Amino acid sequence: MITRRRFLASSIIAGLAGPVTNLVSAAGSTTPWRNWSGALVSNPASRLAPESEDELADMIKRTSGPIRPVGAGHSFAPLVPTDGSLLVLDRMSGVISHETESLQATLWAGTRISETGPLLDGLGQAMFNLPDIDRQTLAGAIATSTHGTGKRLKSMSGYVTGLRLLTLNGEWFDLDEGNNADLFHATQVSFGAFGVITRISFQNREPFRLRTQEWIDKTENVLERFDQALEEHEHFEILPVIPSDHCLVVANSETNDPLKAPVEEDDGGEYLSTLDATPIMLRRALINTLAGEIEPTEAVSESFNALTNLRFDRFNEMEYSVPVQSGPDCLREILAIIERESIDVVFPLEYRIVDGDDTWLGMFAGEPRISISVHRLASHDYRPLFDAIEPIFWKFNGRPHWGKVHNLGYDELKNLYPRFDDFIALQTSLDPGGRMLNDHLKYLLGR
Numbered sequence: 001m002i003t004r005r006r007f008l009a010s011s012i013i014a015g016l017a018g019p020v021t022n023l024v025s026a027a028g029s030t031t032p033w034r035n036w037s038g039a040l041v042s043n044p045a046s047r048l049a050p051e052s053e054d055e056l057a058d059m060i061k062r063t064s065g066p067i068r069p070v071g072a073g074h075s076f077a078p079l080v081p082t083d084g085s086l087l088v089l090d091r092m093s094g095v096i097s098h099e100t101e102s103l104q105a106t107l108w109a110g111t112r113i114s115e116t117g118p119l120l121d122g123l124g125q126a127m128f129n130l131p132d133i134d135r136q137t138l139a140g141a142i143a144t145s146t147h148g149t150g151k152r153l154k155s156m157s158g159y160v161t162g163l164r165l166l167t168l169n170g171e172w173f174d175l176d177e178g179n180n181a182d183l184f185h186a187t188q189v190s191f192g193a194f195g196v197i198t199r200i201s202f203q204n205r206e207p208f209r210l211r212t213q214e215w216i217d218k219t220e221n222v223l224e225r226f227d228q229a230l231e232e233h234e235h236f237e238i239l240p241v242i243p244s245d246h247c248l249v250v251a252n253s254e255t256n257d258p259l260k261a262p263v264e265e266d267d268g269g270e271y272l273s274t275l276d277a278t279p280i281m282l283r284r285a286l287i288n289t290l291a292g293e294i295e296p297t298e299a300v301s302e303s304f305n306a307l308t309n310l311r312f313d314r315f316n317e318m319e320y321s322v323p324v325q326s327g328p329d330c331l332r333e334i335l336a337i338i339e340r341e342s343i344d345v346v347f348p349l350e351y352r353i354v355d356g357d358d359t360w361l362g363m364f365a366g367e368p369r370i371s372i373s374v375h376r377l378a379s380h381d382y383r384p385l386f387d388a389i390e391p392i393f394w395k396f397n398g399r400p401h402w403g404k405v406h407n408l409g410y411d412e413l414k415n416l417y418p419r420f421d422d423f424i425a426l427q428t429s430l431d432p433g434g435r436m437l438n439d440h441l442k443y444l445l446g447r
């Protein structure tokens with residue numbers, strides 16, 4: 001028997017080879033900055049790491065030229081690269097205040113998601129939902145509407161109840177629903193284009209435990225009973241394994257049961273080397289056969305441990321959200337093109353659902369949507385895969401994840417978000433000189 005994790009890991013390892021590609025760089029100093037995948041590189045002229053809001057304000061006053069805030073560098077899209085000043089809030093981390101009755105908490109923007117779980121747990125609070133990993137900063141995560149999965153669960157930006165923003169002209173804004181609501185909803189997802197966010201307040205809930213169940217099923221079976229599964233499991237997603245008819249199903253449901261550690265994983269070495277050595281034409285049959293041997297697993301953990309994973313294999317990713325009713329057909333078309341064109345990719349896809357929110361530019365602004373991700377190991381050129389698949393997302397009115405690879409600019413984006421031009425007007429008023437914009441952001445906003 002082989003476990004489902006090993007099943008996926010082996011698919012990934014089967015693809016390891018080749019040079020790192022897609023480097024984006026900007027001229028400047030000699031200490032390069034790189035993102036998590038290694039595909040983005042830039043040479044900032046200076047790095048700023050304030051310890052307090054006063055120090056930040058002083059630094060902003062003394063800095064001229066372009067400036068880009070950076071979180072944990074986990075975005076795949078070139079939101080951060082700059083040859084100006086790179087600003088990091090790593091030293092502004094932790095809980096600032098909390099309210100027991102309303103279950104809200106205000107944290108420093110540089111706090112990592114990984115620190116947030118235990119910190120909030122100690123205060124009798126937990127975040128409603130979390131993404132696949134927890135290395136991101138809170139400011140970085142909400143800047144791109146980072147999300148997990150769940151029919152009744154929003155992106156992290158959707159739970160923001162308040163923000164503190166410093167603009168480059170030295171003006172401070174405390175924003176919430178009752179205080180400059182337009183700027184608040186625009187800033188909830190603003191990829192560092194308005195200024196520097198220093199404090200973020202979240203609506204949380206009481207701490208909870210999740211039973212994590214994982215099993216292999218036929219992708220079509222799961223799509224057919226997807227609605228029912230969403231009712232049964234608060235957090236539900238599938239990872240279609242390519243090329244095959246199967247997917248890994250990951251279902252998290254609330255429970256009061258005692259903690260239960262995940263099962264031990266086997267070595268799976270024989271299976272790994274078999275798949276690795278298998279030509280593309282034969283992989284489908286091999287994976288479909290082996291899928292029948294995967295045993296379901298179950299664990300019980302605190303929510304913040306259950307929802308996030310460790311990812312050791314570096315990759316690049318494209319992700320779009322599409323209207324809920326288009327999700328299954330969009331996924332089918334992606335699977336079909338990979339098969340039809342024999343694209344040599346073995347990394348599973350990811351298919352999730354997220355509820356709508358009030359943000360202006362969130363991927364889920366105004367309505368629930370399905371998100372679909374495509375991954376390519378960092379050692380491979382992602383362009384052939386992403387270029388083949390991106391038009392499928394466009395056909396289904398997809399909105400790109402701001403932090404992941406995509407090729408859309410102002411002309412297309414303005415049609416995907418009703419408030420896109422309003423966002424640009426706000427950005428222009430807060431940053432008339434465009435100092436917060438790099439080339440990528442100028443392309444997005446048409447400035």
Ligand SMILES: Cc1cc2nc3c(=O)[nH]c(=O)nc-3n(C[C@H](O)[C@H](O)[C@H](O)COP(=O)(O)OP(=O)(O)OC[C@H]3O[C@@H](n4cnc5c(N)ncnc54)[C@H](O)[C@@H]3O)c2cc1C
Pocket residue numbers: 036068069070071072073074075076079080089109110130131132133135136137138139140141142143144145146147148190191192193195196197198311401403404
């Ligand atoms: C392995 C891996 C798994 C992932 N899983 C998921 C997932 O499950 N779901 C999902 O939605 N995404 C996922 N992502 C994408 C990731 O969550 C987003 O790209 C996120 O924005 C990265 O956060 P960061 O802290 O690394 O920010 P960065 O990538 O460093 O920056 C992101 C944006 O935030 C801005 N920013 C940072 N700090 C501030 C600040 N103080 N003020 C204003 N702006 C600021 C930056 O300027 C930039 O525009 C994943 C990424 C990786 C590498």
